[in-house]
Amino acid sequence: MKQKNAFIQNKVEIVEDRNDIVWAMDENYKLTDFNTSFSALLKRNGSITAERGIDLRKVFKTSSFFDPCEQGCERALNRYATTSKHTFEEYGEIVVHEFSFQPFMNSSGDIVGCCVWQKNITQEVNNNHRLLDSERKYREAQQVADVGHWNWDMIKNEITWSDQLYRIFGQEPDTFKADYESVKAIIHPEDRQVFDEDVNRSIKENVPHDIIHRIVVLDGEVRYVHQKGKAYYNEEGKPYRMSGTAQDVTKEVLSNHQILEQNHELQNFVRIISHNLRGPISNLLMLSKIYEWGKDEMNDDIVRKIEHTTEALDQTIKDLHLSLSLKSADKEKFREVSLRAVMKDVDGLLSEEIIKSKATVKTDFSGGETVFGAKSYVVNIFYNLILNAINYAKDEVPANIKIVSEETENNVVLKFVDNGIGMELTPEKERKIFDMYGRLSGATIGKGFGLYLVKTQVEAMDGKIEVESTKGEGSTFIVTLLKSL
Incomplete structure (x- = not known):
């Protein structure tokens, strides 16, 4: 014992x-x-x-x-x-x-x-429950976002997929063996070379893999997939693994295609309508010029109204043409634009208005002296925003306008600050003043087309415009443009 x-x-x-x-x-x-x-x-x-x-x-x-x-x-x-x-x-x-x-x-x-x-083992059980709960939530998030995760072992040429990727690519986990060749075979034949080149570039240059391409699932359906990935390297600098995500973006891509097609049809419609109206408008304007004024006061009044209406219609068509031409800007012609050179041109264009209104315009471009875009667009942006500040000055108080620039990582931010009448700004009002023929108020002369052109030209150069304003204190227009390359 x-x-x-x-x-x-x-x-x-x-x-x-x-x-x-x-x-x-x-x-x-x-x-x-x-x-x-x-x-x-x-x-x-x-x-x-x-x-x-x-x-x-x-x-x-x-x-x-x-x-x-x-x-x-x-x-x-x-x-x-x-x-x-x-x-x-x-x-x-x-x-x-x-x-x-x-x-x-x-x-x-x-x-x-x-x-x-x-x-x-309470802690272990709780950890397992949390892990299972996290995995469940991760799977649910993938299903909601229609995105899945993949990992490519380059040494073994084996690719592992999350459950959602099998659904996106229309494959069965029990029968489909994922490797680089089998995945590439699912990609649309017209997109395979571009996909292959992007993967190789990502591995060779150690840059993100980021591409949208088509796939053909088992029933012949074509889907659009947004692939993102990153390569990983061993101590010798050789790639051994790549991982990333794939998201089904079919709805978004098809919606964008539909919007582009609708915009194209709308532009064609506007061009056709405006072209067909040009002749009748010109004839009406010509008839008003040869009309014998002074013989009949009532007829004179009628013809004068016809003439004004025709001129307004003619200007509207010109505005539409200008708007369409701005939206289809040739970005290949964009260059580095000097803000000082832009201001020199604007000073010449607005010299009479500045002198007449006793306005002062001060600039400080030390924070960023150049932007990337079209000089004519930038000149028009400066012209309209300065003229806008002059037009909306307080009674008996000359406009005091200050323009400053500052650089961020990728952009130059321009601030146009004035001491004008300002306004009670709401999101709806901010949107409205940038609409075609939107107006800040009805108390001043003008069609309200200037700010629409400014917004159109800013967006044509991949920028954005915002406004901050306080009634009685003034407004600040903030224009963000691309920094020179």
Whole structure:
């Protein structure tokens, strides 16, 4: 018996310094050894004091923590090692313990007892639950965004896909083996070379892989996919892996195509209508010139109204032509534009208005001296914004206009600050003043076409325009343009 106890004791001493609860017994359920955690468990549950030789069958009935033990120990004494998980309530919290029942045999192969190892795995279970919950949320997010994740092992030429990618590419996980060649075979034949070139460029130059291409799924349906990826390199600088995402953007691409087609049709419609109206308008204007004024006051008034209406219609068609020409700007002709040179041209164009209104215009281009675009567009932007500040000056208070520039990483931001009448600005008003024939107020002369042209020309140069204003204090127009290359 002493040999048996010494054998079991050695096994228990190995884990004495662990927080796990470990104890051993002989084939008669007598406690042969235990660690400190076992002794503390008995004390915490109000059971008997842990001593070698006590009958564990009585202990097993004292606390719910020992509920799995009787059956587990019985199986271990019958040479079956078992492991099980059990849930308990401890200090008002739910805990999970794992029980391992291991039989002890002597050198002759006879069962001399068993060891029970009780481990608190609550944290592991919670971590697993959190991991499963995160994976579930990740899968749901992929389904909502219609995006999936992929990883390409270049050494093995094996590609692993998330579940959503199989749905996007119209493949079955059980039958489709993803590698570079099989994936490329799904890509539309007309897009394969471009896709291949982008992947190779990304790997060779260590730049992001970013491309939209078509795929042909099993039923022949054509879809558009936006692929993004990045290559990874070993210590020797050789690529060994690439990972990224693929998103189904079919709806967005087709919608954009439809919008472009509609815009093209609208432009053609405007051109046709304006072309067909040019002749009648010219004839009406010519007739008004040869009309003999002064013979009939009533006829004079009618003809004058016809003439004014015709001139307004003629100007509207010219405005439409100008707007269309700006939207189809040739960006290949964009160049570096000096802001000082632009201001020199604008000073000449507005010299009479500035002198007449006693306005002052101060500039500070130290924060950014050039922009990238068309000089004529930039001149028109400056012209209209300065003229706008002059027109909306306070009564008896000359316009004080300040233009400053500042650079960001990719842009030059221009601020046109004035001390004019300002306005109570709402999102709706901000949108309206940039509409064609939008007006800041009805108290001034003008059609309100200038700010629409400014916005059109700014956007034609891939920029944006915003406005900040306070009634009675003035306005600030903020124009963001591309920085010179």
